[in-house]
Amino acid sequence: MVTIFANGKARQVRPSQTVAEMVREMKLEPSSVLVERNGEALLRQEWDQRRVEHGDRLEFVRVVAGG
Amino acid sequence: MSLISRITNSTAAQELSSPEMRRYARHLIMPEVTVEGQRKLKASRVLAIGTGGLGSPLLAYLAAAGVGRLGIVDFDRVDESNLQRQIIHRQTSVGQAKVESARRTIAELNPHVDVATHEIALRSDNALDLFRDYDVVVDGTDNFPTRYLVNDACALLGKPNVYGSIFRFEGQCTVFWAEKGPCYRCLYPEPPPPGSVPSCAEGGVLGILPGVIGVLQAIETVKLILGIGDPLIGRLLLFDALKMRFKEMKLRKNPECPMCGPKKTITGLIDYEQFCGAPAREGPVQDTPKVPEITCSDLKKKIDAKKSFVLIDVREPHEYQISKISGSTLIPLGEIPQRWQEIPNDKEIVIHCKAGIRSAKALLFLQQQGFKNLLNLKGGIDTWSEEIDPSLPRY
Numbered sequence: 001m002v003t004i005f006a007n008g009k010a011r012q013v014r015p016s017q018t019v020a021e022m023v024r025e026m027k028l029e030p031s032s033v034l035v036e037r038n039g040e041a042l043l044r045q046e047w048d049q050r051r052v053e054h055g056d057r058l059e060f061v062r063v064v065a066g067g
Numbered sequence: 068m069s070l071i072s073r074i075t076n077s078t079a080a081q082e083l084s085s086p087e088m089r090r091y092a093r094h095l096i097m098p099e100v101t102v103e104g105q106r107k108l109k110a111s112r113v114l115a116i117g118t119g120g121l122g123s124p125l126l127a128y129l130a131a132a133g134v135g136r137l138g139i140v141d142f143d144r145v146d147e148s149n150l151q152r153q154i155i156h157r158q159t160s161v162g163q164a165k166v167e168s169a170r171r172t173i174a175e176l177n178p179h180v181d182v183a184t185h186e187i188a189l190r191s192d193n194a195l196d197l198f199r200d201y202d203v204v205v206d207g208t209d210n211f212p213t214r215y216l217v218n219d220a221c222a223l224l225g226k227p228n229v230y231g232s233i234f235r236f237e238g239q240c241t242v243f244w245a246e247k248g249p250c251y252r253c254l255y256p257e258p259p260p261p262g263s264v265p266s267c268a269e270g271g272v273l274g275i276l277p278g279v280i281g282v283l284q285a286i287e288t289v290k291l292i293l294g295i296g297d298p299l300i301g302r303l304l305l306f307d308a309l310k311m312r313f314k315e316m317k318l319r320k321n322p323e324c325p326m327c328g329p330k331k332t333i334t335g336l337i338d339y340e341q342f343c344g345a346p347a348r349e350g351p352v353q354d355t356p357k358v359p360e361i362t363c364s365d366l367k368k369k370i371d372a373k374k375s376f377v378l379i380d381v382r383e384p385h386e387y388q389i390s391k392i393s394g395s396t397l398i399p400l401g402e403i404p405q406r407w408q409e410i411p412n413d414k415e416i417v418i419h420c421k422a423g424i425r426s427a428k429a430l431l432f433l434q435q436q437g438f439k440n441l442l443n444l445k446g447g448i449d450t451w452s453e454e455i456d457p458s459l460p461r462y
């Protein structure tokens with residue numbers, strides 16, 4: 001297992017886990033989440049290729065729509 | 068130079084009167100604004116989509132700042148539950164059209180502003196014609212279909228879309244301008260499933276929160292008009308009122324974006340309600356799961372006839388405090404998986420929530436546990452208080 005930081009909290013994940021898999025495991029609705037990895041917002045089509053690495057800082061931001 | 072060429076070209080025609088000079092004195096003495104900048108503001112035309120939580124503060128500040136023409140789109144009427152945050156509306160405006168209420172407040176704030184009211188529902192067949200007359204569009208709407216519609220119309224017309232959104236204690240703000248940076252679809256290619264993202268009507272919002280985000284939108288709008296500073300293009304500003312923290316996310320244009328990418332496939336406006344699978348209105352989502360239902364009037368008859376049944380309320384305790392149907396038992400939806408055995412399975416069960424969606428979910432869960440005699444209260448306690456017991460406060 002490797003340690004990553006999801007929204008600032010340490011979390012153990014399988015090595016070579018993709019961002020898409022993380023979003024699923026965290027039970028987030030993929031269409032309404034933005035993911036930032038180490039300061040860079042990922043495009044939706046990149047989620048399947050990007051594998052998390054030890055020490056990665058990931059931010060998951062949920063869309064809000066109220067006005 | 069303004070970031071919008073039409074403003075740069077028409078600034079020369081704008082003269083400031085003596086009263087205007089006095090009014091905008093604090094602007095005129097700043098080298099970033101000066102008389103020239105104030106004339107740009109006077110030459111500018113800004114369209115606000117929605118006069119709700121976000122639209123209220125941004126319209127008030129843009130009016131005070133001297134934006135020459137403010138367009139306001141809203142088809143709604145002022146409701147008492149709006150007044151906790153929609154500060155452009157007053158107690159005396161309850162029941163009136165929001166656009167008229169906003170027009171009155173703006174006229175009192177600054178008589179030099181020309182207000183154009185559009186009391187219409189923004190749709191695919193009217194958005195482009197409406198947007199054409201404006202330099203900047205400010206999105207303060209409350210639903211996904213309209214957000215995609217505003218994004219697409221702005222991208223098609225090459226207009227900047229100053230975006231803000233809010234929920235509970237969180238807000239987000241950015242500037243979408245397809246010519247210069249990402250658009251809404253670059254971030255969210257697909258709309259979320261209907262009902263998966265709660266609205267402020269369902270989840271609530273701190274009344275002051277839209278003040279922060281709406282004012283940020285107003286600042287970005289003025290910066291675009293004046294052509295000063297670093298616009299929030301390609302950056303999403305996130306605000307968390309509980310942590311009292313701002314965070315910034317760097318955004319990229321998506322090369323596969325169907326709206327603004329090099330291989331764009333969208334060349335006109337579409338049916339956004341169909342695209343999002345949801346109506347462009349805040350409030351209960353229409354697609355309640357199909358479950359056996361009972362109407363409020365039939366439930367009333369059942370109670371009056373002293374029929375034996377169990378009434379389960381699956382709302383949260385803080386909602387139960389506001390209003391409850393007498394004789395109900397509170398088991399919040401989230402506790403049903405642990406507490407369902409408290410519910411007798413040999414009696415008829417009527418389940419309700421606020422509007423009928425959570426109770427339908429509870430009903431489906433109980434069906435899986437083998438319950439047979441289950442009914443969902445159609446329209447929830449909201450309809451009950453409207454049709455049966457008006458003494459119950461609605462929220």
